[in-house]
Amino acid sequence: MKALLLAGGLGTRLRPLTENLPKPMAPVGNRPWLEHVLLHLKRQGIDEFVIAVKHYPEIIKERLGDGRRLGVQIEYSVERSLLGTAGAIKNAESLLSDRFLVVNADIVHNMSILPLLEFHLQHKGLVTIGLTEVEDPSQYGVVQQDSTGEILCFIEKPKRNEAPSRRVNAGIYVMDKEALQWIPKNKEVSIEKETFPLLIEHRAVYGTKVDGYWMDMGTNERYRKVHWDLLDRKFPLPLNEIEQDxxxxxxxxxxxxxxxxxxxxxxxxxxxxxxxxxxxxxxxxxxxxxxxxxxxxxxxxxxxxxxxxxxxxxxxxxxxxxxxxxxxxxxxxxxxxxxxxxxxxx
CATH class of the missing domain: 2.160.10.10 (Hexapeptide repeat proteins)
Incomplete structure (x- = not known):
């Protein structure tokens, strides 16, 4: 199974740090986060990757190349214009396997992928969304599910006491290639706002909770929080440096x-x-x-x-x-x- 890493975002909330840098290449623990993602998934048995790039793609290509240095295989899908999350997936269609993993590459996480894949194989849907629980769901799109795990709808930024759950999209999906027929070509399309609601209408989207560390590092405050959690080992990211004391x-x-x-x-x-x-x-x-x-x-x-x-x-x-x-x-x-x-x- 291949993994598609979505690395084309502009990272506007982290500017000026990302003014001339793709957001997933921001270092976490003195190593580009995108490199950590590749190694994390490699440890779970995935070694074939497609990276969707748009913003300064040459920086990613120069650092990662064909992946040989990291013991993986990398291909690139280049967006000539902004295509949104779903449009970027559609743009990479010819490079993808019949079933593939999608990872939003600017989400910092340390999650196990196997339970997500196992759950996907149990139902007849086309998409399984990895879900994480947050303390304050009012800042996110919250999922409402039935007892089988089928997602009935997303409720965008509900009041805290009115949220149907604390589960939100973790930015990690297993998708069957068949789902891509619902995404138009060469058009900017949001997977959260357009594709998922359309697939939900056809009862094709399920979700399951994935355990492990999760953080959207999209702001300076959260970027700092990721590092303080790393130093406190709440985020157990492997480090190259030696712990001397x-x-x-x-x-x-x-x-x-x-x-x-x-x-x-x-x-x-x-x-x-x-x-x-x-x-x-x-x-x-x-x-x-x-x-x-x-x-x-x-x-x-x-x-x-x-x-x-x-x-x-x-x-x-x-x-x-x-x-x-x-x-x-x-x-x-x-x-x-x-x-x-x-x-x-x-």
Missing amino acids: TGIWVGEDTQIGSGVLFLPPVLIGDEVHIGDRSVIGPYAVIGDRCVIGKHVRCSETIMWDGCKVHDAAQLNNCIFGYDLELEARHILYQAVMNRMTGVVQG
């Missing part, structure tokens, strides 16, 4: 100066240089090849690869994109969004 992960060829204090949890990438008497953490994620000056204070901050921080800078509650240099005159970075530098904070 409880809650302190450090990568290869990293140089740590005299008197550096780590306040866990912290994650430090490869080839990082940290200057004397800097204090890192709690809740700090520092990407590969970053250079941290002396007497720097860095907490509740995510820093992508290649950043340079000058001496005595104080970083709190920040997200920094790739290859940024924090000038010495900028002593305190906090609660500011600066589109010119790509610094996102607060």
Whole structure:
């Protein structure tokens, strides 16, 4: 069975971080999230992938190529114009198997796919939607189901005390290729607003709860939450770095100066240089090849690869994109969004 990864979204809510980057390529734990998805599904026995791309496809192709480096096979379906979620699936039709998995590649998750597939094989529908339970269903489209798991309707953003359930679409589906006949070609189509309601009318859509971590990382706040959950191991994502002490992960060829204090949890990438008497953490994620000056204070901050921080800078509650240099005159970075530098904070 092949997996189709939907990676063509614009990631507007994460800008400026995703101004020149596909949203699924935003790093999570110092590795592009899309790469984590491939490896997560590979561990569950899926090694053939189609990636639907639109926004900066060359970045994805350059990083992942044909998948050989990761031990998988990758083909690409390129959207020439915006096609929406269903349109992107239809666009990839010729590359898909008769039954296939669809994963919204900008949803952060750690879910088991096998129960979803097993449930799909038990009913006569064309689509099985993986469902997750959320604390506040008023922010989502909530499903109403019968006792067999058939989805009767989606109720969009119901009042909390009026929601029929707390189950929402997790962005993971098993689909039979036959379902694609309901999607028009070369047209922008939403699977949630158009295709699923149409298939529900024909009693072809079922849903089942899938267990495991789930988070839409579409905002700065949620992107931070994903990382804090990762550091707390609520989100048990495999890390390349070695845990040298409880809650302190450090990568290869990293140089740590005299008197550096780590306040866990912290994650430090490869080839990082940290200057004397800097204090890192709690809740700090520092990407590969970053250079941290002396007497720097860095907490509740995510820093992508290649950043340079000058001496005595104080970083709190920040997200920094790739290859940024924090000038010495900028002593305190906090609660500011600066589109010119790509610094996102607060």
